[in-house]
Amino acid sequence: MIWRKEKKRDQSNKKSGEEAGEVMESFITRWYPDILRYCVWHAPNMSAAEDAAQETFLKLIRYYKEEVEKGKNLRSLLYRIASGVCIDMWRKKSVSEVSLDALAEYTSSEGSSRASGYNVPGEIGQEAGDYEQVMSDMEMRRLVNSLPEEQREIVILRFSQDLTLREIAGIVKLPLRTVQSRLRSALNYLKRGLEQEQEMENKL
Template identity: 30%
Template sequence: METTSDEQMVERALSGDADAFGVIVRRWERRIYALAFGMLGREEDARDATQETFLAAFRNLRGFRGEAKVSSWLHRIAINQCITRQRRARVRAETGLEDEAERDAGVFTIAAHESPARRAEARERTEAVRRAVSALPTELRQVIVMKEFEEMTFQEIAQALELPLSTVKSRLYTALKQLRMRLGTHAAGAGR
């Protein structure tokens, strides 16, 4: 079962195998969640986006033509879901339906054995990183998240986003440069 490719599983799902799509979900849910979390920065949003991604994939299963990999197809759906959610959230924030500070509040698991000062420092740093990543343009954010959260290779990212390899590298370079500028004070202040 595990050796069957994703593309074969899609074919099975299309031919009426009810479990086939479940296998695809189990294979990819973690990575899609990681992508959504990196893009959205909130656990709850990431869960919803992951769920909507697989729901959209199941609905459009017949639209999968097999020209690209299933993983690339799922990544594109997930990124679109994240962009849509961010757009909606921005509208809600602008219309005052949601508190901006509350929406941006990230959930971090910091070890309880750390000292209060250390925990506060870690919380501050991770929050700064989350804000810096969230502030990146979507096309830069998606490459940095795919690279750092999903640990995809440049080639995999290029396939998933249907971009030339050099574009992926240059976008990643730009993303790192922008993050460095935003986190510059911290990086230099840490003395590492």
């Protein structure tokens, strides 16, 4: 009788473990493309962006595995982890602009990567079609990279990740009004920069 109870308990634990694994797989599949896209903005090349994205999920699995398996909304946390990973990885390195070749590699990427034993999708080009179009303008990238860090991060989250201002406020831990103000200042700066670039082209 005791043996049957233990066997039933083992089967129940196994089922729970399988369900938890499926939840984790689903979570990674859902968010890996977005996090990789975010890391591309901060990385010197595609390989570094992939390393940062995988390290982000390794940290999430290591420290927040239970929360993920319970189905909690960890989107803001995920971006904060990614931000910290990017800062740590390139704090002592000179980070240059991401080349268009690296971006093309990103949008046509095939295959798969792994994070702590969980499958990470590689075929994400179709989901990043609009992103490729936006990122194709090198001058815009240069202007964005010239923004102050506190403004640049908000612009990246808003336009490369399509997050709402309220979601961004939660990620960067700032009041909504502050986020709105910084985004407005950044957009004004970008507008002036683009106008200056256009004027220079017209003079040529």
